[in-house]
Amino acid sequence: MPSGGKKKRKKPSRKKSDIDSALDQIGDESVAAATAEFQDLVSEAKGDTTELIRQNAEEIERRLDLLKKREIDKEDFDHFLENQKRDLRVFIDAQPAQAQERAEKLTLHILETAAKVAIALI
Amino acid sequence: MNSTLVSRNAFLCAAAILIASCGTATFTKSGSDATIESLRSFHLAFIDEFAVPGKKFNATAFNAKVNEGNAKFQEAIANDKFTARRPVFVDLKAQFDADAAHIKSKASRGKVTPALASEMKKDVNKTYDHALGR
Numbered sequence: 001m002p003s004g005g006k007k008k009r010k011k012p013s014r015k016k017s018d019i020d021s022a023l024d025q026i027g028d029e030s031v032a033a034a035t036a037e038f039q040d041l042v043s044e045a046k047g048d049t050t051e052l053i054r055q056n057a058e059e060i061e062r063r064l065d066l067l068k069k070r071e072i073d074k075e076d077f078d079h080f081l082e083n084q085k086r087d088l089r090v091f092i093d094a095q096p097a098q099a100q101e102r103a104e105k106l107t108l109h110i111l112e113t114a115a116k117v118a119i120a121l122i
Numbered sequence: 123m124n125s126t127l128v129s130r131n132a133f134l135c136a137a138a139i140l141i142a143s144c145g146t147a148t149f150t151k152s153g154s155d156a157t158i159e160s161l162r163s164f165h166l167a168f169i170d171e172f173a174v175p176g177k178k179f180n181a182t183a184f185n186a187k188v189n190e191g192n193a194k195f196q197e198a199i200a201n202d203k204f205t206a207r208r209p210v211f212v213d214l215k216a217q218f219d220a221d222a223a224h225i226k227s228k229a230s231r232g233k234v235t236p237a238l239a240s241e242m243k244k245d246v247n248k249t250y251d252h253a254l255g256r
Contacts, residue, residue: 075228076238080241080245
């Protein structure tokens with residue numbers, strides 16, 4: 001994800017979630033890069049997309065919690081991650097054609113990155 | 123005089139076509155919305171019937187319901203008049219296929235939990251809301 005030489009975007013102020021705190025503690029380089037990319041993409045999102053990303057982050061957190069409590073297993077967790085991708089595909093396909101590319105970048109890409117981070121946390 | 127009359131008639135025809143097409147588009151979209159709601163009800167009922175903790179898996183009943191679902195989704199994809207929605211119907215069918223496969227895998231091994239069923243239904247509702255642009 002490009003960052004050097006670009007003008008700085010103002011990041012939206014928001015309360016740190018559990019997943020954010022967990023992300024801060026990750027030392028592995030590839031995950032750290034994914035984390036930086038995730039945070040960069042989130043800062044680009046606006047309006048409905050922001051709400052969608054927030055909703056997806058909450059779902060990942062809730063399901064990580066269910067997984068820890070053994071109320072669901074890893075197969076279920078993976079199924080729900082794939083469901084989120086399918087849901088985002090529905091969200092994108094329901095957008096007007098001219099908005100689809102941007103929506104795709106901001107949603108599917110963010111989810112893939114978030115999933116990578118979440119899996120590293122398990 | 124004659125050309126003014128022709129121009130006026132052409133304008134009125136164009137306006138009538140525009141008004142009629144707007145009405146048709148609205149009607150078509152509301153019909154498409156109703157189809158999505160009908161598929162949502164079927165999908166949720168499917169989860170309620172087969173993602174039940176402790177319930178013995180009935181393969182015959184399960185396959186019959188999956189076939190019924192496949193027919194409903196295929197019909198929606200083929201017949202929806204609001205063509206811009208067609209990719210969304212294809213996406214919803216993919217969601218149904220994935221849920222059916224997961225339920226089959228879990229229920230046949232007696233591994234359905236209350237949280238699994240509950241989370242699956244949350245996902246279904248969210249996805250169908252997005253399909254409707256909500």
